[in-house]
Amino acid sequence: MPAPIISFREAAKIFPGRKGAEVRAVDGVTLDIRAGEIFGVIGYSGAGKSTLVRLVNALERTTGGAVVVDGTDLTGLSEARLRPVRAGIGMIFQQFNLLSSRTVAGNVAYPLEVAGWPRARRRERVRELLDFVGIADKADVYPAKLSGGQKQRVGIARALATNPKILLADEATSALDPETTHDVLALLQRVNRELGITVVVITHEMDVVRSVCDRVAVMEHGKVVELGDAYQVFSAPRQDVTRRFVSTALKDRPSPAVIARLRARHTGRIVTVGVDDVSGSSAHVTHVLREHGVDGTIVYGGITEVAERPYGSLTLEIVADGAAGDDPRVEAAVAGLRAVTDVVDHGTARDPLDDAAPSGGPTGLLEGNDL
Numbered sequence: 123m124p125a126p127i128i129s130f131r132e133a134a135k136i137f138p139g140r141k142g143a144e145v146r147a148v149d150g151v152t153l154d155i156r157a158g159e160i161f162g163v164i165g166y167s168g169a170g171k172s173t174l175v176r177l178v179n180a181l182e183r184t185t186g187g188a189v190v191v192d193g194t195d196l197t198g199l200s201e202a203r204l205r206p207v208r209a210g211i212g213m214i215f216q217q218f219n220l221l222s223s224r225t226v227a228g229n230v231a232y233p234l235e236v237a238g239w240p241r242a243r244r245r246e247r248v249r250e251l252l253d254f255v256g257i258a259d260k261a262d263v264y265p266a267k268l269s270g271g272q273k274q275r276v277g278i279a280r281a282l283a284t285n286p287k288i289l290l291a292d293e294a295t296s297a298l299d300p301e302t303t304h305d306v307l308a309l310l311q312r313v314n315r316e317l318g319i320t321v322v323v324i325t326h327e328m329d330v331v332r333s334v335c336d337r338v339a340v341m342e343h344g345k346v347v348e349l350g351d352a353y354q355v356f357s358a359p360r361q362d363v364t365r366r367f368v369s370t371a372l373k374d375r376p377s378p379a380v381i382a383r384l385r386a387r388h389t390g391r392i393v394t395v396g397v398d399d400v401s402g403s404s405a406h407v408t409h410v411l412r413e414h415g416v417d418g419t420i421v422y423g424g425i426t427e428v429a430e431r432p433y434g435s436l437t438l439e440i441v442a443d444g445a446a447g448d449d450p451r452v453e454a455a456v457a458g459l460r461a462v463t464d465v466v467d468h469g470t471a472r473d474p475l476d477d478a479a480p481s482g483g484p485t486g487l488l489e490g491n492d493l
């Protein structure tokens with residue numbers, strides 16, 4: 123297992139609040155972020171995500187516990203001793219934080235000027251960075267003339283200028299439309315894979331975690347309440363807060379209202395089956411239906427990717443001989459499906475079932491998206 127590049131050890135940040143009350147923004151977090159991964163921190167507003175990540179570059183100092191970055195314990199370090207640690211960390215922001223009085227090239231050159239790079243090397247490096255992020259043609263343009271996606275590319279180029287080992291992305295795509303979000307996330311993936319940079323992504327969007335994160339920590343009230351591989355967290359969320367986030371990113375499960383409409387529209391047996399790359403691949407499902415001599419028509423659902431692996435569910439209307447009504451073959455097919463994947467049996471219009479509990483396969487079923 124790769125060594126951690128960032129370790130939180132019972133890390134705490136308590137702010138003095140109003141009327142002597144205190145705000146426990148980060149409340150005893152113990153967590154390792156591994157070198158080379160894309161790590162997501164997700165939580166609702168006020169959960170403590172930004173504060174946690176600001177402890178990494180000491181924009182905030184801990185009030186308890188420790189944060190160790192690339193082997194250096196930041197606790198009590200002087201500003202001078204923090205400087206080399208900070209030089210190894212780049213950061214990008216939701217609002218981009220570009221200097222409006224400087225051109226794109228000027229913005230990217232800024233950290234190099236601060237670090238004392240000579241002019242010729244600066245020029246070369248800026249060109250290289252703008253090429254990497256795909257906006258070489260905008261070098262002489264001012265930020266006001268750029269789209270949000272282009273501004274974030276400048277932010278990324280600037281953050282990478284001095285070759286950091288870690289990139290902190292604080293809601294970096296929250297101000298962007300879905301298509302631009304996709305492009306910027308793809309760029310962050312290249313930063314991770316091609317440059318070997320550890321990326322920490324703070325977000326309130328589970329879709330961001332779904333598309334790029336290897337692992338994820340879910341924060342609530344300053345604490346990490348769930349931690350794991352993104353795929354595992356999606357397929358078997360343990361906490362309510364995590365389930366709520368997961369259901370915002372996976373729209374494949376029919377809500378009770380949708381199930382009622384499906385039952386009204388289709389006379390056959392309505393069954394939702396999980397699809398993943400371990401147990402319930404759609405090939406297995408098709409095979410079971412054929413084996414029992416029944417037909418399955420897809421009436422709802424979707425398969426997407428979580429951490430680049432297939433995940434989702436299909437809701438099927440299962441009938442034997444094209445006829446509605448009880449048939450032992452349908453019953454046997456549903457039992458057969460339970461042997462290969464997780465199944466929720468919604469029954470039929472005449473005989474509805476409310477089989478909300480997960481059953482069958484190895485992973486827990488997600489609950490409906492009836493939020």
Ligand SMILES: Nc1ncnc2c1ncn2[C@@H]1O[C@H](COP(=O)(O)OP(=O)(O)OP(=O)(O)O)[C@@H](O)[C@H]1O
Pocket residue numbers: 137138145146147165166167168169170171172173174
């Ligand atoms: N400088 C500060 N002084 C006092 N309280 C603060 C300060 N910074 C953050 N907090 C409080 O700490 C808690 C956690 O804030 P934080 O910004 O880390 O949460 P977050 O999960 O990043 O939320 P958001 O997405 O809204 O920024 C909140 O209650 C916030 O009001």
